[in-house]
Amino acid sequence: MTLVPEHPWIRVRDLPNHVGETVTLRGWVRNHRSSGKIHFIEVRDGSGIVQVVCGKWDCDEETFAQAGTLTQESSVEIVGEVREDKRSSLGVEMGLSSLKIYHLAESYPITKKEHGVAFLMDHRHLWLRSRRQQAVMRVRHTIVKAIRDFFDDRGYYLMDSPILTPAACEGTTTLFPVEYFGSEAYLSQSGQLYQEATAMAFSKTYCFGPTFRAEKSKTRRHLTEFWMVEPEMAFFDIEDDMNEAEAFICHIVERVLETNRSDLEELERDLTALEATTPPFPRVHYDEAIEILQKLGSEIEWGSDFGGNDETILTQQYDRPIIVHHFPTAIKAFYMKQQPDRPELTCSMDVLAPEGYGEIIGGGERETNLDTLQEAIKHHGLDMSVFEWYLDLRRYGSVPHAGFGLGLERTVSWICGLKHVRETIPFPRMLEKMVP
RNA sequence: UCCGGCUUAGCUCAGUCGGUAGAGCGGGUGGCUGUUAACCACCAAGUCGUUGGUUCGAGUCCAACAGCCGGAGCCA
Numbered sequence: 001m002t003l004v005p006e007h008p009w010i011r012v013r014d015l016p017n018h019v020g021e022t023v024t025l026r027g028w029v030r031n032h033r034s035s036g037k038i039h040f041i042e043v044r045d046g047s048g049i050v051q052v053v054c055g056k057w058d059c060d061e062e063t064f065a066q067a068g069t070l071t072q073e074s075s076v077e078i079v080g081e082v083r084e085d086k087r088s089s090l091g092v093e094m095g096l097s098s099l100k101i102y103h104l105a106e107s108y109p110i111t112k113k114e115h116g117v118a119f120l121m122d123h124r125h126l127w128l129r130s131r132r133q134q135a136v137m138r139v140r141h142t143i144v145k146a147i148r149d150f151f152d153d154r155g156y157y158l159m160d161s162p163i164l165t166p167a168a169c170e171g172t173t174t175l176f177p178v179e180y181f182g183s184e185a186y187l188s189q190s191g192q193l194y195q196e197a198t199a200m201a202f203s204k205t206y207c208f209g210p211t212f213r214a215e216k217s218k219t220r221r222h223l224t225e226f227w228m229v230e231p232e233m234a235f236f237d238i239e240d241d242m243n244e245a246e247a248f249i250c251h252i253v254e255r256v257l258e259t260n261r262s263d264l265e266e267l268e269r270d271l272t273a274l275e276a277t278t279p280p281f282p283r284v285h286y287d288e289a290i291e292i293l294q295k296l297g298s299e300i301e302w303g304s305d306f307g308g309n310d311e312t313i314l315t316q317q318y319d320r321p322i323i324v325h326h327f328p329t330a331i332k333a334f335y336m337k338q339q340p341d342r343p344e345l346t347c348s349m350d351v352l353a354p355e356g357y358g359e360i361i362g363g364g365e366r367e368t369n370l371d372t373l374q375e376a377i378k379h380h381g382l383d384m385s386v387f388e389w390y391l392d393l394r395r396y397g398s399v400p401h402a403g404f405g406l407g408l409e410r411t412v413s414w415i416c417g418l419k420h421v422r423e424t425i426p427f428p429r430m431l432e433k434m435v436p
Numbered sequence: 437u438c439c440g441g442c443u444u445a446g447c448u449c450a451g452u453c454g455g456u457a458g459a460g461c462g463g464g465u466g467g468c469u470g471u472u473a474a475c476c477a478c479c480a481a482g483u484c485g486u487u488g489g490u491u492c493g494a495g496u497c498c499a500a501c502a503g504c505c506g507g508a509g510c511c512a
Contacts (some may be wrong), residue, residue, distance in 0.1 A: 035475085036468040055469070072462085087472085107446075112473040113461040114448055118504055190512095215510055216437070228512060270489090308508080350512095359512065407512030421512095432504080 015330045016091045018082045021390040025050065028129065029105075031112065032070045032111035035058050039067045041096070043076065046134060049170060051088060051230050056095035072111075073129070075184050078232060086365040101160070119225035123426060135263035136423055139256055140412045143207075146255035147229050147406075150248055151206045161191025161206040161214075163249035165192040166386050166423060174214040176224075179245040179346040187212035192405060193335070193390050195232035196366060199401055200393055205233040218431055219308070221358065225429035232403035238337075238347035241402035242323050245351055245361050246408070249321055256415055268324055273319070273355055273402050282322045286345065289314060293302045306330045311358035318354060325349040325364075334376035359413040362402020370394040 011345040012027070016433055027045035034040070041052040054067045070076070080095040110126055120127045127133055151158070161368065175186035191207040198205040208229040215222065223400045233244065253274055254262070264271060284292070293300050296313050300306065305327075306314070313324060326345045336346035348364030367373045373394060377384055412424035420430040427436060 031473075033471050033474050033507085034468085035471065038469050038471080040471050040474085042472085049474080053470075057469090107463055109462085110460045111447060114473095116448070116505085118446065211512075213511070217510065218505090219510095220506070222511075226512065305510090360512065388462065405512065412512055 005077065005079070009183050010183060011047040012043070012045050012050045012090070014073045015048075015050055015082050016092070019084050019092060020082065022079060022081050022097070023094075025076075025080070027050070027076065028076045028204065028434060029070050029072060029076060031072065032069060035362075036389065039064070039070075039075060039096075041067065041070060041076075041078075043078065043094075044129065048090060049131070050090055051093045052080060052096050053093055054099075054101060058095055058096055058330060059099075063096070066099055067096065068099060069104065070101070071105050071299050072108040073105040073126075075105070076100065077102065090119050099275040103190050116415075121422065121428075121433065122436075131266060133423065136412065136418065137262050137426065139260050139267075139416050140408070140424060142256050143252055143412055146252045147163045147208065147248075147408075148250045149255075150236075151204075151229075154204070156200045156204040157198070159195065159202065161194040161207040161230070163209065173218075176212050176214045189213055190228070190405065191230050192232070192391035192403065195230050195403060196335075196349075196390070196393055198402070200231040200397065201401070203234045204231070206248065207342055216431055221410060221413075223425065223430055224394070225423070226425070230403060230405040234399050234401045236365070236402040237400050238325065238349065238402060241363055241365060241404060242283065242325065242349050245349070245357045245404050245406075246279050246321075246322070249281075249361070250274055250279060251279055252411065253415065267418075269415075273417075274415065274436065276319045276354075277321065281320055281351070282318055283315075284322055284324045284398065285358060286324060286326045286328065291349055294319065302328060303328050307362045310357065311352055312356040313358060315352045315354050315358060320352075320354055321360075322352050323349050323350060334365075334380045334382065335366050335373070337367045338372065347402075351404075351406075353376065353410070353414040355414070355417075357410065360405075360414060361404050361406045363402065365400065365402040366398060368398045370398070 007022050007024045009026060010023040012025070015023070025043055027043040028062045030042040030044045030049055031040065037056040039054040039077040039363065041054065043050055043052055054064065055065050076093065077100040078096055079098045082092050082094055084091065109123055110120070110130065128137065154157055166185060175189055178185045178187060183323045184186050189211055191209065195205055195207055195224060196276050206229060209227065210225055212225055214224065231244070233240070236244070245370055257271070257274060270369045290300060290302050293310050293314055298310050298313065299308050325348065326339060327348045329336070329344055329346050332348050336348045339345040339347055351361035352358050353360045367376065369390060373391065374384070409424040411419040413421045416424065418424060422430060
């Protein structure tokens with residue numbers, strides 16, 4: 001048995017390279033129009049959409065009649081000739097000489113008119129077939145590949161961090177508890193501590209996987225399960241870290257711009273905003289950021305973290321991502337390196353995306369001094385015993401090192417110009433949202 | 437957890453001053469030789485979120501609850 005067709009099976013995206021040839025098209029009927037003696041069938045296969053035109057004179061009577069019965073989302077195999085057509089955005093359309101209907105779809109819930117978000121989220125498994133969602137998913141795909149390529153090409157090794165962990169990495173956010181052979185484990189909220197270990201073994205490593213936060217956040221930038229890539233570099237200080245993050249973001253945006261033009265057009269993304277993503281990103285010291293925000297009317301005081309609105313008004317001052325650095329020690333995780341001459345500050349940094357998108361990267365240089373680190377763990381009220389292995393990294397060949405974490409969904413959201421991160425992952429997990 | 441909003445046909449919504457329910461899309465039937473969310477005609481489709489209250493009478497006014505949406509806090 002085989003499903004290899006007689007005529008070559010061509011994906012929609014590649015049809016313009018086969019003008020004049022008879023090919024096999026496989027996919028789902030996005031829409032069907034008819035004027036009695038001529039059918040227009042829009043077929044989608046995930047790579048694009050093509051219009052199949054079937055006149056009564058083009059095929060036998062039975063085939064023509066069958067084409068007339070096609071409903072939205074019916075699955076089909078069509079053999080026909082690829083023809084150049086300037087009216088099509090793809091540049092080509094297809095004729096129809098034979099038609100195989102795999103399945104005649106029932107009345108499809110997602111119609112051609114508008115739908116509410118709640119309804120669409122409940123039908124996420126079907127919503128993924130729509131044009132806009134496919135554009136977003138293809139951009140996500142490109143970004144994931146660009147992320148891997150960036151690190152792989154720079155001598156990083158992929159070192160997956162565990163997802164089941166014994167305790168909070170940072171002790172800040174709420175974790176999902178898991179029953180683990182009679183004791184309690186948690187779903188990982190960050191792979192970072194493990195990357196510090198692997199970086200001491202391989203110099204430069206990264207992990208890229210799902211991350212879990214049990215925070216009851218109901219905003220456009222939160223998911224309970226999201227993907228994060230976390231590189232960690234030995235012999236890097238905070239300056240090196242910022243430079244790497246900057247090159248990384250530029251690489252991702254550049255790759256999307258060269259790979260996903262038509263998807264960005266579908267999403268009506270303003271390209272000039274993305275094209276501005278070139279080095280150098282403005283570096284804004286925390287002290288300076290507070291001054292700017294206060295001048296702009298924010299109530300923020302030195303020592304606080306930015307509110308959502310602060311991030312928005314600050315980033316609106318710039319045309320590209322900015323890097324805010326040296327946040328106060330009090331609002332950062334225990335492993336952040338304290339600035340030697342100003343211990344109230346850490347060698348930390350956040351990359352904030354423009355256009356109000358805000359934080360997409362958080363990172364910094366790590367504390368290398370054993371005593372300082374032990375104090376910080378105590379100060380944060382964390383259980384020292386589960387960090388013994390981590391402290392070993394400062395006992396055996398401790399070196400300056402730094403890293404960062406990039407939130408994939410927030411990055412996709414920014415690059416696609418979306419209003420909410422829930423559309424950037426195939427099946428979002430949110431407060432009150434587990435199905436589908 | 438707190439604040440605000442919404443809930444009427446499968447979907448998106450309208451429903452005036454409180455007087456027993458409407459449109460478009462989708463579905464069905466028929467028509468149409470180039471359509472682009474095609475178009476035209478006809479047909480079917482409703483426990484107005486739930487419970488209680490006010491009233492001769494509630495989709496409409498009041499209360500509670502539920503679900504969803506948005507924002508805050510927290511973070512990527």
